[in-house]
Amino acid sequence: MSVLYVKSAYEGPSATFRAAEAEGVVTIVDQFDLAAEYLASHDGLITGNQLDQNAMLGLKAALAAFLDRGGRWFFNGHMLRPLVDGMAQYRPIAAPKRPDFDLSGVNAHPIFDGIDLKKLETNKGVAGFYGRGCNPPPDGAVIVNGLGPDAVPVDWVWARPEGGRIFSHAGNDLATMGREWDLPPKLAARIIAWADGGDCIDPVTATQAGKGYRKRLADAEDYPGFRSAPERKKRLVLPSSGCYYQIRSLEGPRFTSAFDVITTPEALGETLRPDDTLWVPCRTPAQRMIAQRPVIDRHLAAGGTVIALGESLSHLWLPNVAFTQTPTNWWWWLESGADLGVRIADPAHPLMAGMADRDVTWHLHGFFEPPEGAEVLARDGEGRAIFYIDEVTTPGRMIVSSLDPMFHHGSYFMPATTRFLDRFIPNLKGFLNA
Numbered sequence: 001m002s003v004l005y006v007k008s009a010y011e012g013p014s015a016t017f018r019a020a021e022a023e024g025v026v027t028i029v030d031q032f033d034l035a036a037e038y039l040a041s042h043d044g045l046i047t048g049n050q051l052d053q054n055a056m057l058g059l060k061a062a063l064a065a066f067l068d069r070g071g072r073w074f075f076n077g078h079m080l081r082p083l084v085d086g087m088a089q090y091r092p093i094a095a096p097k098r099p100d101f102d103l104s105g106v107n108a109h110p111i112f113d114g115i116d117l118k119k120l121e122t123n124k125g126v127a128g129f130y131g132r133g134c135n136p137p138p139d140g141a142v143i144v145n146g147l148g149p150d151a152v153p154v155d156w157v158w159a160r161p162e163g164g165r166i167f168s169h170a171g172n173d174l175a176t177m178g179r180e181w182d183l184p185p186k187l188a189a190r191i192i193a194w195a196d197g198g199d200c201i202d203p204v205t206a207t208q209a210g211k212g213y214r215k216r217l218a219d220a221e222d223y224p225g226f227r228s229a230p231e232r233k234k235r236l237v238l239p240s241s242g243c244y245y246q247i248r249s250l251e252g253p254r255f256t257s258a259f260d261v262i263t264t265p266e267a268l269g270e271t272l273r274p275d276d277t278l279w280v281p282c283r284t285p286a287q288r289m290i291a292q293r294p295v296i297d298r299h300l301a302a303g304g305t306v307i308a309l310g311e312s313l314s315h316l317w318l319p320n321v322a323f324t325q326t327p328t329n330w331w332w333w334l335e336s337g338a339d340l341g342v343r344i345a346d347p348a349h350p351l352m353a354g355m356a357d358r359d360v361t362w363h364l365h366g367f368f369e370p371p372e373g374a375e376v377l378a379r380d381g382e383g384r385a386i387f388y389i390d391e392v393t394t395p396g397r398m399i400v401s402s403l404d405p406m407f408h409h410g411s412y413f414m415p416a417t418t419r420f421l422d423r424f425i426p427n428l429k430g431f432l433n434a
Contacts (some may be wrong), residue, residue, distance in 0.1 A: 001417040002025075002042060002043045002044055002196050002197070003020070003024050003025060003026045003027070003042060003043070003044035003045070003046065003146045003192055003195045003196050004023065004027050004029060004038055004039070004042040004044065004045050004046070005017055005027065005028045005029070005032055005046045006029060006031055006045070006046070006047045006048070006051065006283055007019075007028050007029065007030050007031060008031040008047070008048055008050040008051050008052060008241075008243070008285060008302075009048060009050045009055075009144040009285055010285045010286040010287050010313060012048075013028065013048075014175065014176075014184060014185070015185070016175070016184070016185045016188035016189055016192075017046075017175075017188060017192070018191075019165070020192050020400070021409060022102075024299045025192060025196065025420060026046075026192060027042060030287075030389050031051070031055065031285075032051050032055075032287075032288075033230045034055070034056075034059065035059075036061075036062035036065075039059065039062045039063060039065070039066040040062065040065070040066070042066075042300075043070065043071055043072065043075075043196070043197065044071065044072045044074075044192075044194075044195030044196050044197070045066065045071060045072065045073040045074070045187075045195065046073075046074045046191060046192070046195055047073070047074070047075055047076060047077075048076050048077070048173045049076045049077035049078075049171075049172060049173055049243070049244065050077075050241070050243045050283070050285055051075075051076075051077060051242070051243065051244075053079075053080055053081040053242045053243075053244065053247065054079070054081065054225075054226075054240065054242035054245065054247075054264070054317045055242055056083055056242070057081045057082070057083060057124065060082075060083060062086065062163075063083060063147050064084070064085070064290045065092065065161055066164070066182055067084070067162065067163060067164030067166070068160075068162050068163045068164060069163060069164070069227075070163050070164055071164045072164060072165045072167070072169045072195050072196075072197065073164070073165070073195075073384070074169070074174075074191050074194065074195050075135075075166060075167065075168050075169065076169050076171070076172070076173045076174060077169075077170070077171075077243075078090035078133075078170060078242050078244040078245075078248075079135040079168070079170075079244075080223055080247045080248065080343075080410075081223075081242075081247070083318040084160075084166065085098070086138045086158075086160065087135065087136070087138060087168075088135070088136040088220075089135075089136075089137075089220045090133060090134070090135050090170060090220075090244070091131055091133050091134065091136060091215050091216050091217040091218055091219070091220050091223075092132050092133035092217070092412040093133050093147065093148065093217065094130060094154055094217060094218040096128075096148075096215060098127060099117055099148060099149065099323065100147060100148035100149075100152075100216070100357070101121065101130070101131075101147055101148065101374060102121065102127075102147065102148055102149075103117045103120060103121040103126035103130055103145055103147060103148055104117065104145065104151060105117060105144070105145055105146075106143040106144060106145060106146050106151055106153075106207060106209055107142055107143060107144055107201055107206045108200045108201075109144045109155075109157065109192055109200070109201055110190065110193075110194065110198060110200070111144075111167075111174075111187065111190040111191060111219040112144070112145070115178070115183065115186075115187075117145065119180070119181045119183060120177045120178050120183070121177070123177075123180075123276040123331075124180065124330065124331040125331050125334055126330055126331050126334070126398055128413055129171065129172050129177070129413075130147075130154065130171050130172070130177060131147055131154035131155075131169070131170050131171030131172075132147075132171070132411070132412050132413060133152065133154070133158075133170060133201075133217065133218075133412065134147075134152050134153045134154050134156075134170045134213075134217070135168045135170045136153075136214075137153050137156040137158065137168070137216075138158050139372075140158065140159065140161070140203060140215075141153075141156045141157065141158035142156060142157050142159075142201045142202070142203050142206040142208075143155070143156050143207075143209040144156055144157060144167075146209070146213070148216065148355050149211055150215070150216045151209060151210055152213045152216055152217070153209065153213060154169070154170050154171060155167070155168065155169050156168050156375070157172075157200060157201055159200075159203055163361045165200060167194065167291070173185055173227070174191065174364055175187045175188035175191055182432060189382070195211075196395075206360070207349060213236070214245075221248065221252050221253060221417075222266075223247050223248070223251040223252065223431075224251055224256075225251065225262075225330075226240070226262050226263055226264075227259075227261060227262050227265070227338055228261050229260040232260050234275050234276070234277070234432060234433065235260035235273070235275075235276045235277070235397065236258065236259050236260045236261070236276075236277050236279060236428075236429070236432070237260065237263065237272060237276045237277065237278050237279065238250050238259050238261065238262050238263075238266070238277075238278075238280075238281060238283070239262075239263055239267075239268055239280060239281075239284070239288075239289075239292075240262055240263070240264065240283050241263055241264075241265060241281075241285055241288055242264075242412075243283065243284075243285075244405050244410065244411075245282075245283065245406065245408075245409075245410025245411050246281050246282075246283075246284070246406065246410060247345045247410070248409070248410040248429045249281060249282075249406040249407075249409050249410040249421075250262050250281065250406075252410075254409075254418075254421075255421060255425055258426070258429060259279075261276075263315075264353070265284070265288040265289055265291070265292050266288070266291070266292070268292050268295045268296075269292070269295045271422065272295060272299050272304070274299070274302040274303055274304050275306040276299075276304060276305075277306075277307065277432055278296070278299060278304065278305070278306045278307065278421055279302070279306075279307040279309075280306070280307065280309070280312055280314070281309065281312075281403060282309045282310050282311055282312060282404035282405060282406040282407040283310070283311040283312060283348045283404060283406075286312060286313035286316050286317065289312065289314075289316075290303030290317045291315040292317070293317050295432050296318065297319065299396065300319070300394040300395065300396035300397075301394065301395055302395070302396070302398070302400070303395050304396045305396060305397040305398075305399065305432065306318065306396065306397070306398050306399070307398075307399040307400075307428075308321075308398065308399070308400050308401070309403060309404060309405065309406065310365055310373050310401055310402045310403045310404030310405075310407075311348060311365055311402075311404045311407060314400055318398060318400070319393065319394060320371055320390065320393040320394070320421075321368065321396075321400060322369040322370075323366055323367070323368050323402070324366050324367055325365060325366040326364060326367065328363050328364065328365055329363060329364070330362075330363045332363070339381075340361050340363070340380075340381060341362070341380060341381020341382070342357060342360050342361040342364070342379070342380055342381065342386070343357050343378065343379055344356070344357055344360060344377065344378050345376045345378055345379050346375060346376065346377050346386075349375065350423065350427060350430060351377060351389075351399075351427050351428060351434070352377055352378075352427070353423070353427050353429055353430075354427070355420070355422050355423050355424075358416060358419075359416060359419050359420050359423060360378050360386075360387070360403060360416075362403075362408065362414045362416045362417055364380055364386065364402065365384060365402045365404065366386075366402045367380055367384035367386055367402065368384070368385045368386065368388060368400065369384075369385070369401070370385050370388040370390060371390055371393050372392070373391075373392035373393055374388045374389060374390045374391075374392060375388060375389040376388045377389065378401075378403075379403075386401060386402045386403065387400070387401040387402075387403060388400055388401075403420070404417075405417035405418070405421050405424075406421070407418045409421055
């Protein structure tokens with residue numbers, strides 16, 4: 001079997017990847033089982049935007065050896081760790097406007113053959129899903145697609161001087177784009193074919209793009225990695241799954257000073273103390289928290305606090321959480337006078353201090369049925385709970401929401417999510433220390 005697909009997310013991969021596995025073309029391996037031996041026995045590699053870049057950094061030498069012998073890596077997402085020598089850290093477009101997300105081709109590539117890029121540029125009329133910046137291309141890389149008038153290189157392919165090729169797509173997983181036109185199966189099949197040695201661009205004959213796009217990029221941020229604070233009391237402990245959006249939200253300069261401990265989900269058993277608050281960030285792959293259920297149960301039984309924000313499927317690893325997923329409408333705001341209907345239910349609660357309804361409004365992923373006696377902090381347009389505190393079903397406290405601000409802040413996408421964190425984090429610190 002030639003192509004290795006690293007499964008980092010709880011759900012998926014799609015039927016196209018599963019079918020390729022059944023045909024013997026693809027090997028699907030769970031992120032936690034990935035080892036150097038897998039890279040040594042495959043010629044292609046596909047990773048998604050929930051890739052644990054911290055864990056992957058531990059395989060840097062094996063990854064280099066994989067590429068040196070001619071391997072191909074299709075990388076989705078923002079490169080925030082130095083996984084490959086010669087690749088630079090992701091940089092977003094500075095202060096982007098709608099025209100900055102126009103998608104145009106620079107060099108034809110087989111993955112996009114016959115596909116109208118306008119069908120990938122927006123999702124239900126909303127731009128920005130495809131990409132909002134770039135993993136800056138190394139010298140010698142060939143730009144495939146660009147964003148905006150300066151053609152910021154959101155897609156490029158690099159034939160490394162040492163051997164091997166990397167295709168970088170700096171956005172949500174390419175094989176999920178163009179759903180309105182049923183393009184994901186086609187894109188997934190073409191990504192597999194490329195990773196398996198299919199046709200690619202000849203860098204000798206390709207159009208060489210200039211560097212003018214660099215003036216449109218924001219400065220790179222500093223992400224210092226894990227930290228501990230054994231001397232502190234009442235610590236705020238956050239497990240990072242190494243996804244790019246968690247790295248930025250937890251380690252980036254805007255919020256990192258508020259967090260006492262940044263560790264891995266697997267280290268919680270040796271890290272958590274009863275007076276700690278455990279905050280599980282948005283879109284943590286659920287399997288990593290499911291494995292920590294005994295640790296979480298002990299923490300709550302000892303009177304500890306757990307915060308679980310959206311898209312981490314907290315009902316699978318927290319007790320007494322009843323959650324119903326709903327289809328997500330992210331295009332509601334395109335209609336004149338539109339109102340998603342989200343309302344702060346308890347404006348006087350310390351956690352909601354200084355917030356208005358717009359600060360908890362971007363889109364919805366589902367609702368909860370809180371236990372009797374729980375405090376509801378925000379509701380959707382149907383009056384259903386989307387944010388609540390449960391201090392009744394365990395000796396501890398659970399603060400639970402379906403809102404996913406860290407994912408969007410970490411992706412430079414949807415300003416309301418950053419506004420939410422600007423208010424929620426200091427409110428939380430005051431609430432916990434009261």
